[in-house]
Amino acid sequence: MSSITFEGSNCFRQRLVLSVLTGKTLIINKIRHKDIESGINESEMNLLKLIEKVTNGSNIYVDESGTQLRFKPGILFGGQIDHDCGLHRSIAYYIEVLLMLSPFCKRPIEATLSGITNDQIDPSVDAIKHSSLSVIKRFLGAADDNELEIKIVSRGLRPSGGGIVIFKCPIRRVLRPLQLLESGKVKRIRGVAFATRVSPQMANRMVDIAKGILLKYIPDIYIYTDHLKGKNSGKSPGFGLSLVAETTNGVFYTGEAVSNPSGSGKELSVPEDIAKEAAHSLLNDIYRGGAVDTLNQGLTTLFMAFGQRDLSKVQFGPLSPYTIQLLRHIKEFLELTFKLESSQSNTDCNADIENQYKTGSKKIIATCVGIGFTNLSKTVS
Structure with missing residues (x-):
């Protein structure tokens, strides 16, 4: 099994998700090695425990200082999961990872997550419920409300939490290609x-x-x-x-x-x-603007890359720094490059993409052909 190596703590979730989906061993060195509180923090360790529950056979090694991680992914399994998300990050921090992994599991995920539902750091569970589920439906195709659902049982705010959220997502053999170029009014x-x-x-x-x-x-x-x-x-x-x-x-x-x-x-x-x-x-x-809101640029980009071997084309607003880094990680893990164009002209804007974010006005059309990722556990689409 091949491996891929990074340094630092940036985009920790992106690297873990891509490692699980591609089956590549992930090695991260020098995690906050110069900080006072060096090494992996509690929310990142909690996320590793959640991925260990979602997968079967994952091997996680963290050295004594916490500054080095070696993650060998197992098989995505899914099923019923109970997880305490702690009080350092919101439940949304973990649901965003589950959204990316859920369609490719062996069994449909039904996760009960406890912790903080609304805070000033992460998106709220409400935002994910109303916007992210509509995006994932476009890739999954038909999905009943009882199959794809985020239910807020109780709310929990900082500092003590107490919120409970139930997340359900069906599985699919392949993801549909997406053509979405008009946002509408x-x-x-x-x-x-x-x-x-x-x-x-x-x-x-x-x-x-x-x-x-x-x-x-x-x-x-x-x-x-x-x-x-x-x-x-x-x-x-x-x-x-x-x-x-x-x-x-x-x-x-x-x-x-x-x-x-x-x-x-x-x-x-x-x-x-x-x-x-x-x-x-x-x-x-x-x-x-854009045909996908800023919150779901990363989710859309990932599903476009792991979709069928067909053309996907989506209009985004100015790309967020998170999405820009995800595009770079997709290129490293999959050797897949997106074509990025300004919707106001036909000039390629790959070289000037950070400036697109700063101006806050131009729309980006992202195009790619999926790698044809197939969930072998699902025998019928």
């Missing part, structure tokens, strides 16, 4: 304003301000208030707002904000400020 905006262990009035105040901003652009707006009580409210007080805009072509853009954690030393958050931040975040994502 925004036709409706939906959202959820949640409040846990605080006054229900917090959620109502966020709804009023967010509607005041968004009604200037579109009339079809509905924001649901979710005031949780008892065990469903997690272990920490807080509130937040998650918004999603749907276009006429079934593209979803997201924007969200959450209050500062209690006991963090930061000033107390005001519901009106949270609502403004979430609304402006949504408008910014709409402005960036």
Whole structure:
């Protein structure tokens, strides 16, 4: 089995996912070797434990200092999984990895994840539920709601968590090629304003301000208030707002904000400020545009690469740094290069891709022919 070597802690999840899918042994050296807290951190170790549960036969070696990792991937198995995601990163940090691996497992995944559902570091579970599932459906084809689902049983905020999320995803023999070049026009905006262990009035105040901003652009707006009580409210007080805009072509853009954690030393958050931040975040994502929102650029890129030996073509907004690095990793693991063009001209923009991100205006058309990856555990498509 071939191996591939990296240095440093950047893009840890990308490297693990590509190692599992390609079967190549992953070696990472000098992981934070110059930092005060050197080596693999708790969230990364927790992620390795989750991948160990999803796969069968993975071999993980971390040296005593934690600065060197050797990961020999096993076979993707799936099935029922219970995992405590800890309190260092959100549940979304782990669900994003499961989304990339789930279609290729031997058995459909049904994972119960506990931890933090909404924080200021990672995307919320709400954003993934409303936007990522619509993207993965395009590659999977027909999928029932009980097969592909993210269910928030209870919410958990920093610092103590207490959230529980159930994630289900079916398996497929091959992924469909995707042709998606038009985003369409925004036709409706939906959202959820949640409040846990605080006054229900917090959620109502966020709804009023967010509607005041968004009604200037579109009339079809509905924001649901979710005031949780008892065990469903997690272990920490807080509130937040998650918004999603749907276009006429079934593209979803997201924007969200959450209050500062209690006991963090930061000033107390005001519901009106949270609502403004979430609304402006949504408008910014709409402005960036593309037939896939910024959150799902990486997921789309990966599935395009591992799809059938057929042409896939998708329009993105300005590429995020995460997507740019994923394209480089795909080239290293698969020797597959995407063709990137500006949708406003036919000039190739590979050499100037970081500038495309900084300008925030140009759209990118990404084209590739998939490697024809096949899930041999699934006998019928």
